[in-house]
Amino acid sequence: xxxxxxxxxxxxxxxxxxxxxxxxxxxxxxxxxxxxxxxxxxxxxxxxxxxxxxxxxxxxxxxxxxxxxxxxxxxxxxxxxxxxxxxxxxxxxxxxxxxxxxxxxxxxxxxxxxxxxxxxxxxxxxxxxxxxxxxxxxxxxxxxxxxxxx
Numbered sequence: 001x002x003x004x005x006x007x008x009x010x011x012x013x014x015x016x017x018x019x020x021x022x023x024x025x026x027x028x029x030x031x032x033x034x035x036x037x038x039x040x041x042x043x044x045x046x047x048x049x050x051x052x053x054x055x056x057x058x059x060x061x062x063x064x065x066x067x068x069x070x071x072x073x074x075x076x077x078x079x080x081x082x083x084x085x086x087x088x089x090x091x092x093x094x095x096x097x098x099x100x101x102x103x104x105x106x107x108x109x110x111x112x113x114x115x116x117x118x119x120x121x122x123x124x125x126x127x128x129x130x131x132x133x134x135x136x137x138x139x140x141x142x143x144x145x146x147x148x149x150x
Contacts, residue, residue, distance in 0.1 A: 049088035059085035061098035 005013075049055065061084045064077035076083050076097040084098045 049086075049090060049092050049094050054089045055086040057084060058087050058093065060103075061101045063101055063104065 061082050064074065064081050064083050068074045068077045068083075069081055072078055074083060074095055076095050080097045080099060082098045082100055083095050085093060085095055087093050
């Protein structure tokens with residue numbers, strides 16, 4: 001069935017599926033960001049800074065080192081293995097636990113996208129090579145049939 005589709009129709013179909021995918025991703029990302037619930041994460045034990053107090057993020061969420069996790073030198077690394085440094089309204093600088101580092105997720109996503117792109121290019125090369133081989137065999141078969149009939 002798909003073999004009978006002209007190239008133009010297949011190109012239009014693939015392009016429309018790509019646009020639809022991008023549109024769904026945009027809508028989904030906007031929808032999930034608006035529906036996210038804020039989690040309360042633990043702050044250092046000796047801190048006078050409270051969760052409800054206004055604060056400024058000094059250092060974005062980053063993974064804890066293996067030493068910090070195993071030695072439990074920073075208590076907030078035990079729960080999520082991620083930490084961020086904040087400055088409270090009182091001026092105190094504390095470390096608190098956080099969900100995950102966004103830049104790590106983005107890095108993994110782009111690695112996945114690049115590997116999928118490379119995989120599709122390799123597949124494309126194999127498909128083109130296979131098509132050439134099959135066309136050559138078909139041409140040889142037709143030439144043999146013509147030679148036998150004459």
